[in-house]
Amino acid sequence: MYRDAPTKRTLLLAKHWPEPASTAAGRRTLDILELLAEAGYEIEIASPAQPTPFQAKTGYGEHQIEVNDSGFDDWVRALNPMLVIYDRFMMEEQFGWRMREQCPHAVTVLDTSDFHSLREARHEALKHGQPLNLFHPIAEREIAAMARCDLTLMISRVEVELLKQHFCLPDWLLHYLPFLVKQLPDLKTLPGFDERQHLAMIGGFKHAPNRDATIWFAEQVWPQLHRLLPGVECHVYGAYSDHAMHRLSDPATGFRVHGRTDDALATLARYRLNLAPLRFGAGQKGKILDGWLSGTPTVTTPIGAESMAPADAWGYVLSDNPDQFAATTAQLYQNQTAWLGARDAGQQALASEFFYEHHAAAFIARLESIAENLQEHRNRNIWGRILRRTEHRAEEFMSRWIEAKNKLADM
Template sequence: MSAPVRRALLLAKQWPEPASTAAGRRTLDILDLLAEAGYCVEIASPAQPTPFQAATGYGEHRIAVNDAGFDQWVRALNPTLVIYDRFVMEEQFGWRVREQCPQALTLLDTSDFHSLREARHQALKSGQPLNLFHPTAEREIAAMARCDLTVMISQVEVELLKQHFCLPDWQLHYLPFLVRELPDARALPGFDERQHLVMIGGFKHAPNRDATTWFAQEVWPQLRSLLPGVECHVYGAYSDHAMQRLSDPATGLRIRGRTEDAQATMARYRLNLAPLRFGAGQKGKILEGWLTGTPVVTTPIGAESMAPEDAWGYSLSDTPDRFAATTAHLYQSKSAWLTARDAGTQALKTGFAYQRHAAAFIERLEATAANLEEHRNRQIWGRILRRSEHRAEEFMSRWIEAKNKGAEDT
C-alpha cells in the first residue's frame, strides 16, 4: 500500500520573485527543502502574476481574499502542511484553514520580523527610543501564537521573541538562508579585475529606499572626494521617480534599475555597499556579495544576523564619514580587500551551510506533526486567541464577504 501524499501549501502574499527580493529567495529555499523531503508543493496567492515571478515548477493557484470559495478548494486539496509567508496571510486565511483542515500543521514564515523593522523605522524618523510594543507587533505576535510553529531567519529575532514577547523556544525554529556550495575564490574575478561600487536592493522595501537616499545625500559627497573617478551603480527592482531623482551621472552615482542576474552583476564590482539604517532579518544583498567574492561594506543593522560585528575585517559604522572612509580604504587596499572577502567566505561557511540546517528543519516539522495534539495543548495563548471573541479578522472577513455577495445580488 502506497504512503499517503504529503502536501505542502504556501499561502503567499506575493508570487516569489527571487531575483527581486531576498524574501523571494527565502521562500524558494523553504519550498525546495520541502520538495526534497517528499512533499508535493503547492503555491496559492491572491496577488496578480508578474513577469518577474519565478518559474518554480510547483502547483500554482490564484485565490481570492474574503471568498468562501477558498474553503471548498482548500478542503479538497487537504494539505498536510500550510505555510503563511506573512502574518497578514495568517490573519486572512488562518481561520479558514483551521475550519477546513484542522489537522494540517501550520507554519508562519516571517522572512524578517516585520514589527521590529517597523519599530526601527519609526524610531529613526522620530528620534524617539525604540518601541517594540505597537499595534503591528500585537497582530504579528498573535499570528505566531495561532500557528503551530514560527520559522525565523534571524537568531537575533528568535532571542528577542523569547525575551521580550515570551514566546517559548519550542514554538520557534531558526532557519537562515541556505548555501549549498561555497564559492571558489580562484574562479571569481580578483581585486585588480574589478572596479567601481555597487548597491543592490528592491525599492519596494523601505530599508533599501532609505539606504539609497542616505547614501546619495550623506555618504556619496564625501566618498567622491576620497575616490575620484570611481562610480557607484545602484540596482533595484521597482525603481520609481523618487529613486531616479537621486541618480547623478555627472558625479558617478547611477540608479540603474532591475538587474536580471544579481550575482553576475555583483561579480564585476570591487565593493558591495549595504548602508542600511533600519531593517530586520537577514540581508540577501550581503549574501549575494559573499557568494560572488565581493567584499561588503555595511552598518551594524546590516551586519545583524549575518555575522558577528568583529567578523567583517573592519569596524562597522553607520556615520557617513566613517562609512565613506571604510569604503575608500577597502577599495584602495588590496590586502584589506582580501581580508574582507575572506571574512565573507568564512561567514558563509559557519552560518549558512545547507547541510547544517536543512535536515534539522524537516526533522522539526515531522516531530511536531507526529505529536500535534500534545503540541497544541501546550499553546494556551494560541488556543485562547483562536476562540471566537478574539477572531476579529474572521468576522470582518465574513462581513466583507456577505457585503460583496449582497452587492452581486442587487
C-alpha cells in the first residue's frame, strides 16, 4: 500500500517515543521532524519502546516494531522511505542492516542528540579520577555507526571538531544542527527581578548527568549557598524522579525535589535563577535553553556551557568549584544589575546560535544534495562501505540467531 505514496517519506527509528517535556533529546527529535514536515516530508515514527502517557502527540504516523523480528523487513519494504533517521547509534546497529537490505536507496541519517561515548568517557573519568579516555568500546561502536550512515547530525560544534580531529571523520559526513528556536521571548511579558524568588533546577532523572548534578549540588554546594542566601529555597524538577532523588529533599533548609513539570517554561519563569551544575555530559543542554526561553538567567559549569555559548559570554565566571558556584549564584541572586547582565547574555546566545531560519534551509539542502548524488556519496565513504560489508554482518547474524532462538522457545 505504501509503494505509491509520496516519495519524500521519512522514517524515524526511535529508541524511545519522543517526550519533549521529559528530555532534551525528545525536544531535539521533534525539532527535526517539524523541520522536515515543513519542507514537505511525510513523517513516520517507529519504535520498539512501549508507549508512555508522556510521549508527544505528534500527529505523525506511529508504528510499534520489534527488535530481532524479520516481520520488520516486509513492513519497511512496503513503507519504502526515502530518508531514514536513527535517533541513537544503537538503533542503527539493530536496524541498519535490515534497512540496507530492504530500502537500499534510502538516505540514512544518524542523529546523535549528544556524542554518547563522550558523555560516557567523561562519566568514567569523573567516577575514577582518571584522565579522559575517548577511545573505548562504546566509542568504537558509535563511530562505526556514524561511518555506516550517509550523514550524522551533531548538536554541538565542539563535538564536530572532536570527531574530525580525534576520530578522523570528514566534514561531508557531519552536519551541525542545534536546538531550533523560532522567536526570542518577549521579556516585557515575563516576570522581572523583583517578581521572582528562589532557585530552580530542571532535568529528567533517567539522564545520568542530571542525577549527578542534583546529588553534587545538594551535598557540596547547597549547605554553603543556604548560608549565603538564608530564606531562599531551591526547587528541583525532573521527570522519572525516584526515591534516591527524593531522599535529597531537606525541607528544613528549603531544598525540595519535585517530580516532573508539565510546562518547563512557565515553571522556570517563577524563579529568579535557573541552575545547571553539570559535572559531565555532552551535547547541548535543554535545561539551559529553557532558562533562556523563560528569561531566567542560568548558572552553570564549563561542561554545562559547552556548545551553548562561549565561556566569556555568560556574564560571570564559569566554574565547577562548589565554593565559586555558590558565590556566583548568591551574587546573581542578590544583584539586579548582574542578574540583568546574565539574562541578556542568554538572549544574545539564543539570537546568535539557535534561530530556526539560520539552520533549516541548509539542513534540507544537505539532505537533498546527498539524495541526488547518493551513489557517488557512498563510493566516497570507503570506510563506511568496508564496515557495512564486514563488522555490521556480525549484528545481522546475532539478530537472526536471537530471532531463531525465540521462535524455537515459543514452539
